[in-house]
Amino acid sequence: xxxxxxxxxxxxxxxxxxxxxxxxxxxxxxxxxxxxxxxxxxxxxxxxxxxxxxxxxxxxxxxxxxxxxxxxxxxxxxxxxxxxxxxxxxxxxxxxxxx
DNA sequence: TGTATGACGTCAG
DNA sequence: CCTGACGCCATAC
Numbered sequence: 290x291x292x293x294x295x296x297x298x299x300x301x302x303x304x305x306x307x308x309x310x311x312x313x314x315x316x317x318x319x320x321x322x323x324x325x326x327x328x329x330x331x332x333x334x335x336x337x338x339x340x341x342x343x344x345x346x347x348x349x350x351x352x353x354x355x356x357x358x359x360x361x362x363x364x365x366x367x368x369x370x371x372x373x374x375x376x377x378x379x380x381x382x383x384x385x386x387x388x
Numbered sequence: 389t390g391t392a393t394g395a396c397g398t399c400a401g
Numbered sequence: 402c403c404t405g406a407c408g409c410c411a412t413a414c
Contacts, residue, residue, distance in 0.1 A: 290411055313396055324409050326396040331411080333395055345395080353395035371402075 290328060294320060298332045301384050305344040308364045309382040310374060312348045319384035350377035 297320040305311050313326040313333075322328070330353065333342040343357035352358065352372045361368055367375035374380060 317396085322410095324397090325411085327394060327409070328396090328411060330395040342395080347395080348397055357395095 290331075294322060294325070294328070295332050297321075298329055299336055299340050302333075302336070302340050302342065302345060304384065304387060305341055305382050307341075308366060308380070310344045310346055310361075310366065310377075310380050311382045311384060312346060313353075314348050315384055316345060344382075346374065350374050 298316055301316050301319050302311075313329040314323075317323060317325040317329045326348075329345070333340075333345055336342050343354070343360040347353050350373050352361075352368065352374075355372055358368045358372075361374075366380060369375055
């Protein structure tokens with residue numbers, strides 16, 4: 290996998306504001322690889338600590354990593370019992386509208 | 389070279 | 402709301 294892709298993914302994720310969230314697919318699209326949502330997921334798994342990986346979730350609005358619930362709730366993001374984000378559409382941050 | 393496996397996405401049922 | 406089937410693409414074996 291291209292190092293450039295990884296770095297670009299990290300850079301975009303670092304732009305997600307506290308209390309907001311985005312999706313794997315949106316990030317992938319933003320860096321020019323529309324069909325690489327899975328690779329974004331992998332990148333999140335090995336990202337440095339300064340990357341807010343907990344703000345990246347699936348397009349269905351649910352957490353792929355349930356353990357991130359705490360970190361999200363610290364940012365006042367409400368996580369429901371089915372691991373879905375409350376007001377997902379309202380909290381969604383689209384990288385395409387920021388670059 | 390082929391198969392299995394992911395922090396995924398979309399669409400039916 | 403949940404599940405399964407596909408499509409997708411890099412990696413591991």
